[in-house]
Amino acid sequence: MCWVCEKYGNKGEKWYLNPENYARRLYKVRKEGKEAAGSDADPQSAGMGAGVVAELVKARISGNLEWEEEIKREALEHAYQTHFGQVVTLDEYLQILDIAYPLAKMTCGCRRVQRGMPDDENFTCMGIGPGMYKWERWPETYRGGVEFVTPEEAKEWALMNHKEGRVQTVDVFGTPYIGGLCQCEYPGCVAVRNRIDYDFKFLLKGHTVAKVDREKCTGCKSCLGRCQFKALNLEVYTSKAYVDMDQCFGCGLCVTACPTNAIELFDRENMPGLAENW
Amino acid sequence: MIAEIGIDYNLCKDPLGCRKCLSVCPSVIFVCGPTKIWKGRETDPSEYRIAGRYFDKCSGCGDCVKVCPTGAIKVEFLPREQLAQQFRIERAAQLKERNS
Ligand code: SF4
Ligand code: SF4
Ligand code: SF4
Ligand code: SF4
Ligand code: SF4
Numbered sequence: 001m002c003w004v005c006e007k008y009g010n011k012g013e014k015w016y017l018n019p020e021n022y023a024r025r026l027y028k029v030r031k032e033g034k035e036a037a038g039s040d041a042d043p044q045s046a047g048m049g050a051g052v053v054a055e056l057v058k059a060r061i062s063g064n065l066e067w068e069e070e071i072k073r074e075a076l077e078h079a080y081q082t083h084f085g086q087v088v089t090l091d092e093y094l095q096i097l098d099i100a101y102p103l104a105k106m107t108c109g110c111r112r113v114q115r116g117m118p119d120d121e122n123f124t125c126m127g128i129g130p131g132m133y134k135w136e137r138w139p140e141t142y143r144g145g146v147e148f149v150t151p152e153e154a155k156e157w158a159l160m161n162h163k164e165g166r167v168q169t170v171d172v173f174g175t176p177y178i179g180g181l182c183q184c185e186y187p188g189c190v191a192v193r194n195r196i197d198y199d200f201k202f203l204l205k206g207h208t209v210a211k212v213d214r215e216k217c218t219g220c221k222s223c224l225g226r227c228q229f230k231a232l233n234l235e236v237y238t239s240k241a242y243v244d245m246d247q248c249f250g251c252g253l254c255v256t257a258c259p260t261n262a263i264e265l266f267d268r269e270n271m272p273g274l275a276e277n278w
Numbered sequence: 279m280i281a282e283i284g285i286d287y288n289l290c291k292d293p294l295g296c297r298k299c300l301s302v303c304p305s306v307i308f309v310c311g312p313t314k315i316w317k318g319r320e321t322d323p324s325e326y327r328i329a330g331r332y333f334d335k336c337s338g339c340g341d342c343v344k345v346c347p348t349g350a351i352k353v354e355f356l357p358r359e360q361l362a363q364q365f366r367i368e369r370a371a372q373l374k375e376r377n378s
Binding site for chain 2: 038039040041042043044045046047050053054057058059060061062063064067112113114115116136137138139140141143187188190193197
């Protein structure tokens with residue numbers, strides 16, 4: 001169990017399977033006036049959890065570790081109380097689609113920010129909860145509009161996304177309320193990218209870890225290319241898949257690509273060496 | 279060396295409409311974000327801005343400069359130590375202000 005489960009899980013249940021964390025009644029109505037007149041935004045902060053990245057880059061270049069740690073500590077303290085994400089497995093994602101309501105497909109902010117993808121080619125985010133009824137009020141947030149879907153449609157879409165190779169995550173908007181289900185990748189997703197490139201833990205690892213059964217692996221390479229976290233490659237000299245378990249986020253994308261079931265997801269908490277590695 | 283990426287916003291007026299640099303960069307260095315958020319309407323295209331947020335990862339390949347139709351992008355390289363020194367001074371000023 002990660003710290004979020006300890007705080008917001010229901011008796012040993014994972015926090016994102018606890019219906020209470022979807023039960024936000026109404027988003028706080030933001031103060032009129034300021035936004036109506038147009039409030040300032042920092043283009044450098046665009047994308048999921050990117051507010052301090054420009055600063056992190058400077059700390060990195062200056063080689064000042066203490067500065068870098070301070071930026072992360074302060075930013076994450078705030079993020080964990082307001083807005084962060086965690087990787088979930090496909091099974092968990094499907095379970096969530098039975099808990100969360102309403103469900104609406106919307107454009108992915110990160111890929112707009114980093115690749116300028118037009119909204120109509122980029123409906124890869126799923127917004128959930130009463131906030132979805134507010135898209136007309138905040139058209140910039142919901143650029144391109146929203147498309148409400150039934151749980152069945154959402155599941156079909158989730159399966160398609162998994163097949164295509166997108167990592168699935170839950171995203172909190174006002175801890176502990178989950179307001180988004182994302183389909184992400186490196187480097188298109190700002191949260192994934194900042195975690196991999198700058199070790200900025202806005203995005204937490206999932207509750208599982210993939211392990212290769214070296215007896216079963218035939219070296220067919222079908223799993224290669226599935227990992228968005230730089231945790232998977234081929235051990236060429238033995239011709240077996242290699243998962244860096246320390247680096248694995250437990251998304252399960254490699255698992256479903258394997259024709260011989262040679263990769264399996266294990267509970268992180270049952271791996272003493274990885275149990276605290278979020 | 280580290281890239282210094284400059285964008286001339288007098289030349290780059292509709293970055294989301296153009297988005298050529300965002301799309302071409304092999305290292306995904308650029309981001310494009312709004313400078314304003316409005317209630318009840320989307321941000322004007324002219325209020326979007328390109329920034330080289332991940333400039334520490336720029337290879338200097340020059341593709342963005344080549345592809346930019348308005349000539350708005352400038353990529354120059356500085357010695358890492360020179361930039362490091364500049365950022366250390368910024369940090370020192372920040373700490374000084376905090377402690378005063
Ligand atoms: S789907 Fe992923 S990449 Fe897109 S907005 Fe959500 S977190 Fe960002
Ligand atoms: S190794 Fe497999 S489970 Fe782990 S992060 Fe990569 S694709 Fe996901
Ligand atoms: S897909 Fe399965 S059998 Fe093929 S290389 Fe990967 S782990 Fe091994
Ligand atoms: S020079 Fe190449 S790597 Fe650097 S920003 Fe331009 S396109 Fe990207
Ligand atoms: S290619 Fe040039 S004009 Fe086009 S968005 Fe980039 S900087 Fe602006």
